[in-house]
Amino acid sequence: MSLEVVNLTKVYGAQKAIEDVSFTLRKGEIAGFLGPNGAGKSTTMKIATGYVPPSQGQVRVNGMDVVRQRQQVKQTIGYLPEHNPLYTDMYVHEYLEFSGRLYGLKGASLRQRIAEMIELCGLPREQNKKIESLSKGYRQRVGLAQALLHDPSVLILDEPTTGLDPNQIFEIRKLIKEVSRNKTVIFSSHIMQEVQALCDRVIVINRGKIVADDLLARVLQRGQAVQTLLVEWASAVAVKDLESLNGVASVSENAPGAYVIVSQPGSDARQPIMQFTQAHGLTLLSLRQEENSLESVFKQLTRVEA
Amino acid sequence: MWVIFQKEFAGYLHSLIAYMVIGVFLTAIGLLMWVFPDTSVLDYGYADMGTLFSTGPYVLLFLIPGITMRSFAEEKRMGTMELLLTKPLTDWQLVFGKFMAAWALVAVALAPTLIYYYSVYQLGSPTGNVDTAGVMGSYVGLFLLSAVFCSAGMLASSFTVNQIVAFMMAAFLCFLLYTGFDSLSALPLSTRFAWVLKQVGIVYHYESLSRGLIDSRDVVYFVSMTGVLLMATKTSISSRQW
Numbered sequence: 001m002s003l004e005v006v007n008l009t010k011v012y013g014a015q016k017a018i019e020d021v022s023f024t025l026r027k028g029e030i031a032g033f034l035g036p037n038g039a040g041k042s043t044t045m046k047i048a049t050g051y052v053p054p055s056q057g058q059v060r061v062n063g064m065d066v067v068r069q070r071q072q073v074k075q076t077i078g079y080l081p082e083h084n085p086l087y088t089d090m091y092v093h094e095y096l097e098f099s100g101r102l103y104g105l106k107g108a109s110l111r112q113r114i115a116e117m118i119e120l121c122g123l124p125r126e127q128n129k130k131i132e133s134l135s136k137g138y139r140q141r142v143g144l145a146q147a148l149l150h151d152p153s154v155l156i157l158d159e160p161t162t163g164l165d166p167n168q169i170f171e172i173r174k175l176i177k178e179v180s181r182n183k184t185v186i187f188s189s190h191i192m193q194e195v196q197a198l199c200d201r202v203i204v205i206n207r208g209k210i211v212a213d214d215l216l217a218r219v220l221q222r223g224q225a226v227q228t229l230l231v232e233w234a235s236a237v238a239v240k241d242l243e244s245l246n247g248v249a250s251v252s253e254n255a256p257g258a259y260v261i262v263s264q265p266g267s268d269a270r271q272p273i274m275q276f277t278q279a280h281g282l283t284l285l286s287l288r289q290e291e292n293s294l295e296s297v298f299k300q301l302t303r304v305e306a
Numbered sequence: 307m308w309v310i311f312q313k314e315f316a317g318y319l320h321s322l323i324a325y326m327v328i329g330v331f332l333t334a335i336g337l338l339m340w341v342f343p344d345t346s347v348l349d350y351g352y353a354d355m356g357t358l359f360s361t362g363p364y365v366l367l368f369l370i371p372g373i374t375m376r377s378f379a380e381e382k383r384m385g386t387m388e389l390l391l392t393k394p395l396t397d398w399q400l401v402f403g404k405f406m407a408a409w410a411l412v413a414v415a416l417a418p419t420l421i422y423y424y425s426v427y428q429l430g431s432p433t434g435n436v437d438t439a440g441v442m443g444s445y446v447g448l449f450l451l452s453a454v455f456c457s458a459g460m461l462a463s464s465f466t467v468n469q470i471v472a473f474m475m476a477a478f479l480c481f482l483l484y485t486g487f488d489s490l491s492a493l494p495l496s497t498r499f500a501w502v503l504k505q506v507g508i509v510y511h512y513e514s515l516s517r518g519l520i521d522s523r524d525v526v527y528f529v530s531m532t533g534v535l536l537m538a539t540k541t542s543i544s545s546r547q548w
Contacts, residue, residue, distance in 0.1 A: 049392045053547050074394040081392070085385030089320060101309045102393040146389075 002027045002184035003048065003154055007057035010043050017043040018208040020057070027153075030180045032195030032216075033188040035205040036302050041188040042082050044205070045158050048186075049079045061154055075103065078152035078183075082159050084143040088132035092123060092142055095131060096149060103150035117145040121175060137168030141175070148179055155180065157187035161194060173197055192298045206302040220297055227263035228290040231273060234283035245272040257285075265300075310395070310403025311410075318373070318411050327369055328415045334365045339422060353430035354437070358419060359444040359516055363484055363508075366412070366452055371476030373411055374459025375469045377404045378543070383467040391546075401540045405460055412452040416445075439518030447515035450528035451508055455480045457535035464542040483531070484508045 003025040010017045018040035025031055035041050046052045048059045050070045059066045061073045087095055096117065100110045118127050121141040126134055131142060140160065147155060160176060161169045176187065177198060186203075189195060195202045195216060202219055204212040212219045226249070236256035243251050247267035252260050263269035270287065277284045318324040338345045338361050345357045381387040390400060423441055430436050455476075462476035463469075487507030491500040504510050508531075511524040 046388075051388055051392050051546070071394050071396065074392060077392070079389075079392045081385065081388045083385055085389050087384075087386060089317070098309065098313050099393070102390075102395055104394070 001025070001060070002029070002062060003186065004060040005044065005048065005057075006059070008044065008047060008054050008059065009056040010040075010047060010052070011055045016208055018205070021205065021208070021210055022057075023203050023210065023213050025154075025184050025186060027184055028182060029201060030176075030185040030187075030199040031201040031203055032199055033186055033203050033205065034190065034192065034195055034298070035188075036190055039205045039302070040208040041205060042158055045079075045156050045186075045188060049077055049156055050074055075150070076153050078147035078150070078155045080143045080147045080155075080157045080160055082162075084140055086131050086139060086142060086146075089130065091130055092118075092127045092134075095142065096145060099146045100149050105150060113149055113151075117149055120148070120179065121145040122171070135168075137164050137171065140164060140168070140172055144172070144175060144179075153183060155183050155185040155187075157185065159188050159190075161189070161191075169194075204298075204301050211301050219301075226265050226296045227269055229261045229263070229269060229273070230258070230286070230288040230290065231261055232258045232285040232287075233277070234285055237280075237282065241276070242273075245269065245276055247272055307399040307403040307406075310400055311407050314377070314404050314407030315410060318407065323373060323376075324411055324414075327373055327411060328418075331365055331369055331415045332418060335362060335419060347426060347429075353426050353435055355422060355426055355441050355444070358422060359448060362448050363451055363512070366448075366455055367480045367484060368477060369415075370408070370412060370452060370455040371459045371462070371473045371480065373408050374456055374463055374476060375472040376463065377408065377460055378463040378539075379467050379469045379472045391543075397540050397543050401460065401536055401543060405456055405536055405539075408456040408459065409453055412456065413449065416448065416452070437518065440516060441518075443518040443520055444516040446520055447512045447524075450515075450525065450532075451484075451512055453532045454483060454508060454528060454535065457532045457539065458483060461535050461539045461542065464539045 001024045005021055005023050008021040009019050021040070021044055023031075033041050033044070043052070047054045048061070048066065050066045050073055053067055062076055064073050064076075066073045087098075090098070093114065096114045097110065100106075100113060105113060118124055121144055123138065123141055123145065126138050126142075131139060134142065144157075144160070147157070157176065161172050164172060173194070176185065179185075180198075185199075187198070200215050200217070202212065202214065202216045203210060204219070234257065237259070239251050239253055239259070242248060242259060242261060247264050247269040248261055249264045250262045254260060261269060261273070270289075273287065274284075276282075318327075335358060339347055339355075339357045343349050345361065347354065347357060350357075378387070381390065391397075423436070427434055427436050458479045459472075459476040462479060463472040465475065466472050485507065487503050488509045491503035491507070505527075508528075511527045514521060514524050
């Protein structure tokens with residue numbers, strides 16, 4: 001097991017930031033760590049990197065305990081902290097050299113590694129600039145280059161795409177996917193699409209507790225997604241009739257003949273709508289399903305229990 | 307540790323701090339020693355470097371906190387502390403590397419004043435009539451004193467994310483260590499502890515060194531005072547682990 005998190009609990013004062021969190025990642029696996037802001041994602045990651053100690057439980061990286069073998073563990077982890085802190089007054093090259101030397105790289109092998117990382121992270125044109133003059137997307141690449149420099153076997157990325165524009169997000173995702181081939185990667189996010197774009201495995205955390213840890217497809221299935229259907233008939237239909245159909249939760253009228261129909265959780269309202277159309281001799285112009293199942297599952301899983 | 311030292315020292319050179327420190331120190335000391343009539347060697351009439359060693363500590367009292375104020379405060383404010391502490395680097399290496407860089411910068415600022423020694427040496431009547439042992443002892447004292455100031459500055463910087471706060475705390479701490487204990491020992495309240503209090507302060511040991519005899523007790527005092535302050539700094543850095 002590359003990364004084992006066992007019954008992890010962290011207490012800050014009287015507040016439990018995370019409670020009894022456990023999961024394991026196999027070698028080469030890439031997993032999304034999903035949850036709303038303040039759910040405990042960063043805390044878990046900080047513990048995994050040895051930056052803060054757990055109150056209870058333990059984290060093992062390649063079989064080494066992060067508290068007792070902190071220095072060895074740090075050598076095998078690549079970490080991109082939240083908000084990607086960087087020495088903005090350093091040059092890109094200078095910064096990567098400093099980082100590499102902290103990991104004990106030097107001489108020709110350090111130069112070669114830096115050259116490789118600059119190539120991999122798409123920084124050749126920026127390598128001689130000061131970090132403060134780089135855009136957020138390029139800074140993120142520098143942060144990733146820094147995390148990858150010493151060829152770590154476990155990569156921990158805390159919200160690697162926050163604050164980037166859609167093109168930059170796409171680029172960073174591509175980069176993560178590229179480098180993750182022979183590494184164990186865990187990245188946090190509060191966007192479900194991100195997980196979908198990068199990997200199959202998703203670990204959902206809410207209020208400090210793991211609420212789901214499975215393949216994304218299965219989480220979606222179990223989450224009993226709600227369908228939102230946009231239906232259009234050639235003539236107006238009584239809303240009351242639609243509401244009485246099997247599996248329909250609510251109906252709202254956009255225009256005479258055009259309706260937004262929301263299904264009850266876990267049921268498919270399309271078939272009853274077709275039957276209704278035939279039974280009343282109506283002409284169906286369109287029936288379209290909104291792809292919002294990801295959000296609704298996320299909402300369901302991370303609902304704050306009153 | 308060496309990597310941190312280099313990064314810090316390069317940081318001083320890149321950010322004007324080094325030039326400010328060296329420039330201000332040499333200007334202040336130069337004016338006091340050669341220009342202002344109250345303290346000038348030329349008006350004094352004796353081939354003596356007392357001015358450098360009596361005013362030097364007060365100049366350093368403000369300059370060194372200026373050097374050290376950003377060392378941890380800035381790292382914490384920028385979040386780069388997390389980056390450093392998740393690298394394979396012990397807290398000690400981090401603290402010591404930063405301390406050595408600050409101390410080295412002070413040493414660089416002090417070095418040009420050796421020219422003053424040469425000047426005074428030439429001005430002596432007859433030439434070379436200078437208390438060389440006293441001067442060298444004073445240099446050792448000043449150098450060791452700046453180590454204490456640097457470590458006090460590190461400690462202050464490790465407490466806060468605000469550089470101004472770090473500066474003021476450091477300047478006060480340096481002042482307290484330098485003459486504070488000496489003055490406290492003069493209070494009538496503390497007569498029973500006066501002797502002990504006096505020896506906790508820097509002045510007692512600094513003056514002892516400036517007589518030209520490098521007494522191991524004084525050296526041990528400076529080294530252990532620096533050690534205690536650095537240990538406190540390390541503890542303050544590690545306190546995130548509690």
